[in-house]
Amino acid sequence: MKRILVALILFVGVFACTQVSKEADLDAIQNPTFTEHIAPIVINHCVRCHRTGGGAPFALTSFEKVKNKAKTIAKVTAARIMPPWPADPNYEHYVGENFLSQSQINLIQRWVKNGCVEGSNSSNVFKNIPTYESHLGKPDLVLSLDTVLLHSGDLDRFFYTRISYNEPHPKYIRAIEFVPGQQKLLHHFNGHLINYEGPSAKNIQINPFKIEITPTNAVGSPRETKEVMDYQRSLLNEDGTIPERIHSVVNYLPGVKGVMYPDGIGTIPVSGKFTIVGNDVHYGPSSKTVVDGSKINIFFTNTPPKRGTGELMLGTNGVSKIVPPLNIPPNKITKHVTQFTIGEDISVLTVNPHLHLLGKNLIAFAVKPNGDTVKLIHIPKWNFKWQYFYTFKKMVHIPRGSTIFAVAEFDNTVSNPNNPHHPPQMVSERLEYGGSSMRASDEMFQFIITYLGYMPGDEQISLENGNP
Numbered sequence: 001m002k003r004i005l006v007a008l009i010l011f012v013g014v015f016a017c018t019q020v021s022k023e024a025d026l027d028a029i030q031n032p033t034f035t036e037h038i039a040p041i042v043i044n045h046c047v048r049c050h051r052t053g054g055g056a057p058f059a060l061t062s063f064e065k066v067k068n069k070a071k072t073i074a075k076v077t078a079a080r081i082m083p084p085w086p087a088d089p090n091y092e093h094y095v096g097e098n099f100l101s102q103s104q105i106n107l108i109q110r111w112v113k114n115g116c117v118e119g120s121n122s123s124n125v126f127k128n129i130p131t132y133e134s135h136l137g138k139p140d141l142v143l144s145l146d147t148v149l150l151h152s153g154d155l156d157r158f159f160y161t162r163i164s165y166n167e168p169h170p171k172y173i174r175a176i177e178f179v180p181g182q183q184k185l186l187h188h189f190n191g192h193l194i195n196y197e198g199p200s201a202k203n204i205q206i207n208p209f210k211i212e213i214t215p216t217n218a219v220g221s222p223r224e225t226k227e228v229m230d231y232q233r234s235l236l237n238e239d240g241t242i243p244e245r246i247h248s249v250v251n252y253l254p255g256v257k258g259v260m261y262p263d264g265i266g267t268i269p270v271s272g273k274f275t276i277v278g279n280d281v282h283y284g285p286s287s288k289t290v291v292d293g294s295k296i297n298i299f300f301t302n303t304p305p306k307r308g309t310g311e312l313m314l315g316t317n318g319v320s321k322i323v324p325p326l327n328i329p330p331n332k333i334t335k336h337v338t339q340f341t342i343g344e345d346i347s348v349l350t351v352n353p354h355l356h357l358l359g360k361n362l363i364a365f366a367v368k369p370n371g372d373t374v375k376l377i378h379i380p381k382w383n384f385k386w387q388y389f390y391t392f393k394k395m396v397h398i399p400r401g402s403t404i405f406a407v408a409e410f411d412n413t414v415s416n417p418n419n420p421h422h423p424p425q426m427v428s429e430r431l432e433y434g435g436s437s438m439r440a441s442d443e444m445f446q447f448i449i450t451y452l453g454y455m456p457g458d459e460q461i462s463l464e465n466g467n468p
């Protein structure tokens, strides 16, 4: 036993040293070259967006391209604007987190100051960059959504969309991933799964289909039109009964990557005949005429579901009210809290804070009955553009009787560059048609937790398995 302990201490010691020495190694490099030192940073932290067809406005996939932007790169990396990672890494860590260490930032500074030295064979280093069609590996099934034509000058547009799959055998779905076509314009996709089972199961139409539901007036969308009713009816079973609907099986917001939990967790059993419906698919204003062809990647598994996930939503449309209510007067910075006490032990997998354009910062944590705090997330500088789903590296246990708090500040002054109103106006949650408005110029405050009922040992379960 003693020997194992010593070995363990040695191992932990060595591990900690490698981390430190890695940083020290970078600090020791006085004359970094692009090929040897800068390209690996760019490939690991930047090109997934900065490539042709990526979400960023320009590619960083060659020495010349990086060199042309070198000064701005030095500036935005030092300011930690790029890569975009709003969560404070000194507070909590997550799967797939993407930020630069201080030593990496300093290395870029030295490289630029020394005149951007190329090094040898720089063109070789970009030969094998992945295509990033998926963040989860090779999907078993790719469903293409109905294409949407967006015109130059379009303002926000909203759609309902559906795509179906039909084959004779029941299946287990392990993960579903949304792949946006027009990354720069697609703002929001919230997908539900409808599972058709039994003798009156719908005779499914395979063709993808969509209808536009963009509001035509200031009050909100005309959800009761015949077209919308026909669409809703098209999702029912053959005999008009309502099929099983599993909510929020796939969500997308800018910067969001798909999540794959350990096999057996969050698995969705389906009959083989199912439809994915995208509700309120939201495109932001467009300055070009383009076609969006987004896709849904599906990953099957043979492992039957072991544990189902639950979703707890605090704030707007959720289980807990916002105090004080979310009314943000012009020229004011306001602070709001939403809190909820849980009645069972849970293991948290993922958290997703959601605010709109006036969001300034957010912190969320749980306070246990014994007074200890469980850190969930801190976003010191809210950025509307980068609203990730943050999956913990290991499950986080929150005991029954704990209170979960989410606290957010909103900035409705002229110094908020994202303020949608000039001059600032009163901004609120706008509740309509039984739900809240999705328009970015109205405000929202949500904190969404994906969790399992707790089982002893959960704290040790890594959530990184499925995430390369």
Ligand code: HEC
Binding pocket: 041, 042, 045, 046, 047, 048, 049, 050, 055, 056, 057, 069, 072, 073, 076, 077, 082, 083, 084, 098, 100, 255, 385
């Ligand atoms: C998740 C996607 C993503 C990643 C990862 C990313 N960028 Fe960006 N980058 C963007 C987008 C989108 C923009 C356009 C500005 C914006 O939308 O904020 C941008 C803008 C920039 C700009 C221009 C900023 C300006 O003010 O003109 C630079 C320079 C830049 N990125 C460098 C980098 C570098 C260097 C990395 C890696 C260390 C990186 N980016 C990682 C998406 C990304």
